Amino acid sequence: GAGVSQTPSNKVTEKGKYVELRCDPISGHTALYWYRQSLGQGPEFLIYFQGTGAADDSGLPNDRFFAVRPEGSVSTLKIQRTERGDSAVYLCASSLKYARGRAGRISPLHFGNGTRLTVT
């Protein structure tokens, strides 16, 4: 089966514009995560979906950021009025909710190749 797919792989936009980043998770994975990673840093949590609903969106930096997952599969991260500080690699990951045989434990996340966003 295919892995996590993210499109576009690169996005260059002007300051103030609106962008959408798409993530197609591994089939059967109910949990979907968005992270962003700046150079030299570890991935920074943004939002996590379990099914269609956002289970935890407290990592979104401000109200310019929004994410949806209307049918519990594909997710879109939306950024309004982009700023130069939004430039980063945006990573999507998916997982089964529970590790096999260990109810309550989180399964490993499988990452897509990321979208490199550059705001000029």
Added chain:
Amino acid sequence: QKEVEQNSGPLSVPEGAIASLNCTYSDRVSQSFFWYRQYSGKSPELIMSIYSNGDKEDGRFTAQLNNASQYVSLLIRDSQPSDSATYLCAVTADRGSTLGRLYFGRGTQLTVWP
């Protein structure tokens, strides 16, 4: 905010040596721990997961978890130049509103020289 601390390195070892990577975390409740490898310009790739105190071995990799001391380590035996990458430690809480959130350290850059 959960803290996950890693020595950013760089860690440099000769080919064939053992590379030891360490990670400490602040939340004693954490139950799920992962090591990811990230090559420059690529996305993180899962190396190991560990959920219980003790050691877990997979090929040349061994993950060690000590929940009482709140650290998790990764040993790479017979290091190869192809192991040169940044290694990310990730820790999650397994309760309450943060269930499912995975926190990452900054990563340790490993260089294996031939």
